[in-house]
Amino acid sequence: xxxxxxxxxxxxxxxxxxxxxxxxxxxxxxxxxxxxxxxxxxxxxxxxxxxxxxxxxxxxxxxxxxxxxxxxxxxxxxxxxxxxxxxxxxxxxxxxxxxxxxxxxxxxxxxxxxxxxxxxxxxxxxxxxxxxxxxxxxxxxxxxxxxxxxxxxxxxxxxxxxxxxxxxxxxxxxxxxxxxxxxxxxxxxxxxxxxxxxxxxxxxxxxxxxxxxxxxxxxxxxxxxxxxxxxxxxxxxxxxxxxxxxxxxxxxxxxxxxxxxxxxxxxxxxxxxxxxxxxxxx
Numbered sequence: 570x571x572x573x574x575x576x577x578x579x580x581x582x583x584x585x586x587x588x589x590x591x592x593x594x595x596x597x598x599x600x601x602x603x604x605x606x607x608x609x610x611x612x613x614x615x616x617x618x619x620x621x622x623x624x625x626x627x628x629x630x631x632x633x634x635x636x637x638x639x640x641x642x643x644x645x646x647x648x649x650x651x652x653x654x655x656x657x658x659x660x661x662x663x664x665x666x667x668x669x670x671x672x673x674x675x676x677x678x679x680x681x682x683x684x685x686x687x688x689x690x691x692x693x694x695x696x697x698x699x700x701x702x703x704x705x706x707x708x709x710x711x712x713x714x715x716x717x718x719x720x721x722x723x724x725x726x727x728x729x730x731x732x733x734x735x736x737x738x739x740x741x742x743x744x745x746x747x748x749x750x751x752x753x754x755x756x757x758x759x760x761x762x763x764x765x766x767x768x769x770x771x772x773x774x775x776x777x778x779x780x781x782x783x784x785x786x787x788x789x790x791x792x793x794x795x796x797x798x799x800x801x802x803x804x805x806x807x808x809x810x811x812x813x814x815x816x817x818x819x820x821x822x823x824x825x826x827x828x829x830x831x832x833x834x835x836x837x838x839x840x841x842x843x844x845x846x847x848x849x850x851x
Contacts, residue, residue, distance in 0.1 A: 587615040588622050589640070596633035597786045598626055599779070605641025610649035611700045616675055623681045630850060633794060634786035635685065637708060638692040638779070639701075647699025647722055648675070675700060679734035682707040683805060686798040688789055692782040693760075694775065698722040703733035706742060709801060711768060712782055713760040714775040719768065725755040741808050743767050793832035794850045799823045 589601040600622060602609040609615070626632050639645055658667040682689050682704065691708035699722040705711055721739070724730040730752035740748040743766040751758065760772045773781045789797060803816075803823055810816045827833055831851045839846035 588618045590622055590626075593779075593783060594787075596631065596790050597636065597783060598629075598632050598634075599636045599638065599783075600626070601638050601640050602645050603640040605639075605643070607649060607651075608643035608646035608696065609639040609641070609701070610646050610651075611653075611675060612649040613653050613655040613671075613674075616678065619678060620674075620681060623678075623685060626687065627685050630794075632687055633790045633797070635687050635689045636692050636779070636782045636786060637682075637689055637704065638782070639694055641695070643695040643701070644691075644693045644697040644717065645701030645704060646696050647701050648726075650726065676733045679703055679707040679738070686801070688797060688801050690782050690785055692778050693717045693719075693769065694778055696720075698757075699726070700733055703735050703738070705768075706735060706738035709804075710770060710785060711763075712771045712773065712778065712785065713763055713769040714778045715760055715772055716775060717760045717763070717769075717772075718757050719759075719763055720757045721752050721755050723755070724752065730755060739768075791846065793827070793830065793836055793846070793848045795830055795832065796827050796836075799827060 587603055589599075589603045591599045591601070593599055600619075602615060602619070604610060604612070604615055626635060653671055655667075655671070658670065661667070662670060678700075688709040689707075690710045690712065691705045693705055693711065693713040695714065695716060696718050697705045698718075698720040702719055702721060705719070721730050721735060723732045723735075730736070736752065739751065742748075743751075747766045760769065763769045764772045771781065792800075800823075803819060806819060807816050810819070832846075832848045835846050835848060
């Protein structure tokens with residue numbers, strides 16, 4: 570497994586070590602939130618570095634799939650309630666505008682995960698609460714270890730439960746009824762319940778979590794890069810468009826684009842010849 574160095578984002582370079590990027594196999598990047606001593610809670614350093622990491626991955630044509638996970642015993646316990654770590658922002662902007670800027674900075678991670686051309690597999694190794702749950706929901710495929718627990722939790726910390734995209738994402742993943750109960754109570758729920766309501770697609774032994782996520786990445790990479798990218802874009806847009814007709818028109822355009830690629834020809838040849846495809850991203 571090789572490690573790819575990451576470059577931070579934001580006005581100043583935050584210290585290294587809050588996000589690790591590894592390449593366990595060709596085409597796959599494992600992005601690990603790495604503040605294990607703080608349960609991978611979100612502070613200014615981790616958030617800005619994760620933004621920069623995702624920007625770099627988006628621009629990397631050799632990356633086909635991203636696996637997002639946490640170091641230690643947690644995925645992410647959400648916002649670091651001990652402090653975001655940027656008091657100079659209050660001095661520069663005042664408390665109200667500084668708080669708004671921080672909120673936008675954190676919430677933009679949800680949109681960044683959605684706009685990545687590569688699909689994101691959340692490998693939930695432990696607690697995913699608040700902002701951690703938002704990152705899970707913003708991923709495209711979600712797999713949990715047996716000991717993982719989840720909570721909206723914003724409401725129990727004195728905030729609205731509608732935060733970082735959760736009020737949009739969670740009802741679309743698990744249904745409005747289940748999502749509304751989880752948001753209004755803020756209660757913890759385990760991996761078994763997460764699987765039952767459809768938040769995660771599989772629950773596995775902790776020691777098998779990364780292998781299962783990597784196997785899922787390999788399955789995705791059996792399909793052409795542009796085919797996967799447009800499918801990711803289309804499947805999320807389908808949750809937003811106002812009508813069936815609108816979505817079918819979008820699908821029609823996606824089908825024409827993908828059908829005329831060389832990778833489309835290769836996919837059919839590989840299927841008929843019963844061999845793995847060799848895609849060129851063309």
